[in-house]
Amino acid sequence: MATTYQHSPTQIAMIGGGSWATAIVKMLCENNVYVHWWMRSQTDIAHIIHYRHNPSYLSGVEINLEKVNPTYDLRKSIAEAEIVVLAVPAAFIADVLKRLAIDDLKNKVVVSAIKGMIPIENSLITKYVMRKFNVPASHLLAIAGPCHAEEVALEKQSYLTIGGQDIDKAQQFANLLKGRYIKASVVTDIDGVEYCAVMKNVIALACGIAHGLGYGDNFHAVLVSNAMQEIRRFLDVIEPHPRDLNGSAYLGDLLVTTYSQFSRNRTFGSMIGRGYSVKSAQLEMKMIAEGYYAVKIIYEINKKYKVNMPITKAVYHILYEKALPTAEFQLLKDVLK
Missing domain, CATH: 1.10.1040.10 (N-(1-d-carboxylethyl)-l-norvaline Dehydrogenase; domain 2)
Structure with a gap:
């Protein structure tokens, strides 16, 4: 009998605890990943660990704790990840990222799941990350819809588009989101x-x-x-x-x-x-x-x-x-x- 080998799960840091972050975690867990899920609310973290549901957003989504580690340790969650997904509202993401050193994002693929821009600086999220953390353009991706978190929670057929200058990296991430009710395609037009x-x-x-x-x-x-x-x-x-x-x-x-x-x-x-x-x-x-x-x-x-x-x-x-x-x-x- 032939032996089959399971590839090690892709390590992903999910930054943010809202509805879109919860929906993306649900999508990712359909595939071979392990998610280090950072959120600012320690109360919500404790609730997820105990009850396997986000009490504040999409509470009907069951969190697979075999694939998800809810945590308050931002730098550790990123250190253990290959891919970092940003899903904090644009008005607050700069304050979250201030906790990081420049090298914390070195060699990481950074994905913006944020549908907004950095206030005052008037900057796209990926441009901000590139400028502040010296992340090369080839390591930056962005998630586009059309896709509402609420319909992902209900497992209704949904579609995503991953934008990225490096089409191979974009496709690799798109493959991590695909599932029974999710289709994902790629484009190079990230901006x-x-x-x-x-x-x-x-x-x-x-x-x-x-x-x-x-x-x-x-x-x-x-x-x-x-x-x-x-x-x-x-x-x-x-x-x-x-x-x-x-x-x-x-x-x-x-x-x-x-x-x-x-x-x-x-x-x-x-x-x-x-x-x-x-x-x-x-x-x-x-x-x-x-x-x-x-x-x-x-x-x-x-x-x-x-x-x-x-x-x-x-x-x-x-x-x-x-x-x-x-x-x-x-x-x-x-x-x-």
């Missing part, structure tokens, strides 16, 4: 998928505001169609690259984020449209809407490039200049085609 993941959250805010104001499906469709053109104009100027924006990582991710009941950015926007203040909407949601931070960053970046971006401009005015949503959308509807 494009990152920017698109950021901007689709801004558009989801706009769609939510429109919904809160009482606009219907007809307007929503026109808004999304114009948004795709706005994204194309911006990407063509800031990151020229041969890309098909009709692909799943671009148009698909935009559609699911602007239409889905699970979209926290759409939900946040809808609350603003119904009259909530930004602060009251944030308090009631108890979850981060990345688009709130993203719209300010994109707006500030565009001061240099001066791309025509009426949707981004309208959302920025509403959220940061306290413009009336009714007035902004009255202006916006006249420039959409």
Whole structure:
């Protein structure tokens, strides 16, 4: 009888304890991996170890503790890993990474699962990691959708796109995510998928505001169609690259984020449209809407490039200049085609 050999599991550090991190852990555990799962809440860590569920997010997902080690030791979790996945909200990731020394990420493949940018620095996550930790571009990857954590938890058919300059590394990571209900493909346009993941959250805010104001499906469709053109104009100027924006990582991710009941950015926007203040909407949601931070960053970046971006401009005015949503959308509807 022939002897079969099982390869050693790929060692992965998952940084973050939210819903998307939980969903990715679930996907990875379908394959031959071992996950060192860092999160800031020691209470949640203790709960997972005892009950095998994340008490704060996607509590219906059972955590396979034979493949997962929940931990509060950030540097140790990274030291033992070949691949480091960042899944902390963009507004907080810089503070988490401050705990690391430059050499902590040496020879690691770093994957951004963050759909946002570093505030103040106005930087993509992968660009920030490259600059702060000297991680070469060939060791950086980004996860794009269209994929909601809630549907992963329900094991509904889902699709991911892995962006990376090194297509082999991207494919290797994609293979670790594939499973019964997950398909994963790769593209070399890492900057494009990152920017698109950021901007689709801004558009989801706009769609939510429109919904809160009482606009219907007809307007929503026109808004999304114009948004795709706005994204194309911006990407063509800031990151020229041969890309098909009709692909799943671009148009698909935009559609699911602007239409889905699970979209926290759409939900946040809808609350603003119904009259909530930004602060009251944030308090009631108890979850981060990345688009709130993203719209300010994109707006500030565009001061240099001066791309025509009426949707981004309208959302920025509403959220940061306290413009009336009714007035902004009255202006916006006249420039959409």
